[in-house]
Amino acid sequence: MTEPAVPPMPNGPGVRALKFAVVAMAIMIVVGILVVIGRIVYLANQRGTQGSSTTATSARLSAQAQLALPAGASIRQIALSGDRLAIHYDSPAGAAIAILDLASGTVLSRVQVVPELPR
Secondary structure, eight states, X not given: OXXXXXXXXXXXXHHHXXXXXXXXXXXXXXXXXXXXXXXXXXXXXXXXXXXXXXXXXXXXXXXXXXXXXXXXXXXXXXXXXTTEEEEEEEETXXXXXXXXETTTTEEEEEEEEOOOOOO
């Protein structure tokens, strides 16, 4: 029995260009994956650095910050954003939100929550 004849591999300029394109794309994929992994590692390290400094600042200033609430007030919700603390509370006079600056320990603003008047 005779084996089937295998046609010779074409080795023209089109095949060479195709080989070059395949190798170039493989290199770009590898470099792209390395860039993505490097960026993830960089952002993970940045987040760890920022979180620890914010925590240290908040812990250092928490003894200085004080918020005087009206008599009989109860806190409903607290939200922290950077060095600002928003406290939503209910008091006998009505609901309000106090914005506290943790860096200076002062109250920046008080917002009274009132019902909208019908038009």
